[in-house]
Amino acid sequence: MALDYDLIKNWAFADVRQAYTDKDSILYALSIGLGQDPLDPSQLPFVYEAGLKVFPTMAAVLGYPGFWMQDPKAGITWVKLVHGEQRMRFHHPFPAAGEVIGRSRVTHVIDKGSDKGALVVVERKLYNAADDTLLATVEQTTFCRADGGFGQGDEPPEALPKVPAVAPDLVCELPTLPQAALLYRLNADPNPLHVDPAVARQAGYPQPILHGLCTYGVAAHAIVKTLCGYDPERLTCLNTRFSAPFFPGETLAVDMWKGDKGRVQFQARSVERGIVVLSNGIAGIIE
The missing domain is CATH 3.10.129.10 (Hotdog Thioesterase)
Incomplete structure (x- = not known):
């Protein structure tokens, strides 16, 4: 089935307030491999509460609006979804512990054709709840493999380039x-x-x-x-x-x-x- 462009493009997201502790920051760092060498003084600040630093991609797990595409009202064939791309911009360091507010909106709904599906891009801005400082902007592209062919659609964001065809530096x-x-x-x-x-x-x-x-x-x-x-x-x-x-x-x-x-x-x-x-x-x- 084809998705409803107007419905998805104007999907209303509630703000998501999420508190996190230093233990949450440490768990995230451990889960992406920081601290593998517990004697490395460069890795220790991400996994030790003394002078704790938050690894910036922790933005991926904060202020998330949930699996909204599973809502029957969305009319999306959610069992065939694929996470296509992830883009993040980091504006300000995250406090070691605190509370964030996630504000999400759909920025692009792109029709690839009835046999090729659709792309939906959701932007999530993360703010420090204490002072409304913008911490990070997260853009997630979801490939809706069974939902193309609705005709109306947005122009896609600038494509990510292929890597050079030479040996890496x-x-x-x-x-x-x-x-x-x-x-x-x-x-x-x-x-x-x-x-x-x-x-x-x-x-x-x-x-x-x-x-x-x-x-x-x-x-x-x-x-x-x-x-x-x-x-x-x-x-x-x-x-x-x-x-x-x-x-x-x-x-x-x-x-x-x-x-x-x-x-x-x-x-x-x-x-x-x-x-x-x-x-x-x-x-x-x-x-």
């Missing part, structure tokens, strides 16, 4: 824990696809897959480690496309190409399988 490999998905799901996403082997097999996977946003966070970890000296305030944006599943326990290799004015292109690969799992990546770095 830098490569960072980070191992992930076999229990990485069990940790990450405690942040926000309890989907059984990431924990229950039987559910994973029903979905066509040999084992539970890692959350796409956890893979995204591990890639951000690699970039902040390699290009920012573990200074999270130097990462200004991180955009990428989800290309293939990644399995807990695999090693993520992040290939990086340095450009002008702090612009970095990247992709992320499963070392064990040689498959690109994050493609068309762009990061902004304060040099």
